[in-house]
Amino acid sequence: MYSLMLVDDEDEVREGIMKKTDWAACGFRPLGAYDNGRDAAEALESLRPDVLITDICMPFMDGLELSRYAAERCRDTKIVIITGYEEFDYAKQAIKLRVSEYLLKPINGREFTAFLGRLKAELDEERASRENLCAIRQQLNQSLPLLKERFLERLSTSVMKKEEIERKLDYFQLPLRGPAFLSLAADIDPRVIPQTQGSQTNPDAGADIELLHFAVFNIFQEIFEKENGGAVFRTRDDKIGVLLSGTPEGVGPLAQTLAGHTAYSVEKYLKLTLTIGMGRACPAWTQIPESFREACSALDYRLLLGSNRILCISDVERGSSLHxxxxxxxxxxxxxxxxxxxxxxxxxxxxxxxxxxxxxxxxxxxxxxxxxxxxxxxxxxxxxxxxxxxxxxxxxxxxxxxxxxxxxxxxxxxxxxxxxxxxxxxEKRSIQAESQMRLAEAYIKEQYADENLALQGVCQHIYMSTSYFSALFKQHTGLTFVEYLTRLRIDKAKELLAATGLKAYDIASRVGYPDPQYFSVIFKRHTGMTPKEFRSRTQAGETE
Incomplete structure (x- = not known):
């Protein structure tokens, strides 16, 4: 199901489309209908629809200006112009703004439904091409030649003569012509790479990680290289390097924007997060190594500032120290x-x-x-x-x-x-056992909301076998691991039911139960009441 926003200042047209279209049958979920471009623009970045359908002639902000706004901030959103104006100039402007379709009013229901069918097929194809790891595996065998990648890494890390740089840029058809240059370094945040599956349980785990690295590299290539004339390469330590050129005043903001688009796409399609370091702009090819060194240094600040962010060297180097x-x-x-x-x-x-x-x-x-x-x-x-x-x-x-x-x-x-x-x-083994059990309890209390929390994960965290842990944990708490975790989750759920107005399904998700029905069964088994009954009695002051 794809999300969709509709913008048209004519009430009759807007309401007619919204009411007469069988959205679910067409594979779409409408996020809202707006009567002017300004309101739509305000909602656009938070909603991030898959499709934006907009009229051209509207008050406050017209459709072309809204399309330009959407193209700059939501690069994955498909834009469709629907209007009564047939002048070719409008169509030409729309094409420059990466508008997918240009529909003329009036449109009857059958034509609009057929259009949605074509649009859904196009979206399906694009999503499949990005999500299908088998297709990405085939692309892996057709990656850029090693010579090109090694040249880009050498250009980013060592001093090269200007004549050699010019010759190889021409040879590899790389459009890095300046007048300013800027480097970025990116890395997949390690907490999201599946490392818990060892080779004994999943022989393909290593190959899967390589595949994810390559899928991320593909997205960087598409956004930075194919669409914006940059150059993307993989470093020897599995990071991704990017070289971008432009004007001295424009290359920095462009890099920030493209880095944001890339991080969003990687999280949307691959369910991974990135940290991206960005160096300063420099005026010559020979200074690219300094910019790349700064980008790598900015990336290292993930240690202090956390992951899943874009780190600019000018922002993170503050020069403080401890005595x-x-x-x-x-x-x-x-x-x-x-x-x-x-x-x-x-x-x-x-x-x-x-x-x-x-x-x-x-x-x-x-x-x-x-x-x-x-x-x-x-x-x-x-x-x-x-x-x-x-x-x-x-x-x-x-x-x-x-x-x-x-x-x-x-x-x-x-x-x-x-x-x-x-x-x-x-001196005594009990010290070890007590320490590990406290660490296990702290870990369980920290991770109880994770639906995938399991005995094996806790044991790995404290470096203990499952059988030995189970015996010590029962001795330490008087409960088995499952009993302890269930009681903790139910207690947290009771706190949320009593203190908040959250829906039961939302509370279930927050305490580690993705299935609200199963949560209700477990809750009643332990309290004798359904979540709804417990909240009612709590509000009435009937529970202890």
Whole structure:
């Protein structure tokens, strides 16, 4: 079902189309009908319809101006002009604005239904071409030649002679002619790539990840390269690089706009999120490496600022720093908490420390430098106690640290590392079990709204087998994992029913039950009442 907006200032035409069209049978869902372009423009960005049907002659904002507005901000929206004007000049303007159809009034119901049928078929074909991973797999075998990709990476990372650049731009037919140039670096946010399915359970998991990377690359190519004359390439560490040219005053805003379109398309069609770093504009080919270095540096600020965003180097480099004495104080507090086995205190110390990083806007390399110092301090302390470092820290904790992309991930990783230290150095196994159960409870309370939360995921989070975890968890809480999770979800649902006016199906989704009917059955089984009955009795003051 595709969404659709209708804009026409003639009440008779607008109401006739809305009432006489069997929208569901045609495969469309109307989002609203507007009598002027200004109101439609205000609703356009929030609604983001698949199709915009608009008259030309309207008050406040005419149809061509609305079409131009839609083409700039909602590139995936198909635009259809419907008007009584037959002048070819209007048609030519509409074509320049990427208008899909130009329909003349009056249109009878049969003609309009046939038009919707053709439009739906076109939308189906476009959606299938983007969502069909099999088709993308075939395109994978027809990707750009390796020589072109390596040239673009070399152009972005090393100094090349102007004559060589000109010759290869001509050879590869790349329209990067300036006068200004700007680089971007993009990466798929790691939390959305399916990494929980190992090779034993899903032999094709690695191939699927490669396929998703290629699908994202295709979207970058379509938007930046095919439509706007840029150049897109993949780096050796699986990131996507983009080179864009234009005027000194226009290339920056253009890059921002196209980056937004790309992130939206990737999330819409592939259900992935991106973080995109953007360097400064430069006036010469030979300065592209500096712009690309800035783009990669901006991308690294995902560690501090979070993922799923566009990060411009000019916005994120604020040059703040923390005094080394402050670091030593944090290290002292953390080691003290570790020595006493205080897991809650460790979480508090880490939270305060990382929040200080976030608010100070530290350069990313300084953050990694302090993390390196912290790891060395922890490893030295563990070694002094007589334990083997590898038993606690694994083979290469520094490599693990460098793979982290956000502060939230870093906090979880450091907490897990510190808890492993506590567990390894504890004199009794009960210390380990208690610490892990607290971590499991905290994780369950944090993730209870996720409908896919399962025993295996909790066990992976705390590095414990399912059988051992089940026994310890029942001993710790008096409940099985399923009983605990269900009680937690029901308690949260009761809070929402009592304190909010949310619909039962919305509450069900918020507490981890995608099926409202199943939620109602579970709720009644545990409370003796349906959600509706519970809310009524709560409002009447009849529940405890």
């Amino acid at each position: 080394s004495m402050a670091y030593l104080e944090w290290e002292k507090k953390l080691l003290s908490a570790l020595k006493r086995g205080k897991g809650n205190q460790i979480s508090g110390v880490l939270s305060a420390w990382l929040e200080e990083w976030r608010s100070a806007g530290l350069p990313v390399e300084k953050c990694y430098s302090m993390l390196h110092r912290l790891l060395v301090a922890l490893m030295n302390w563990v070694a002094e106690t007589g334990f083997e470092e590898a038993e606690v820290f694994g083979e290469d904790p520094f490599k693990e640290m460098r793979a982290i992309r956000t502060l939230d991930q870093l906090k979880l990783w450091l907490e897990g590392l510190c808890h492993r230290v506590i567990c390894s150095l504890g």
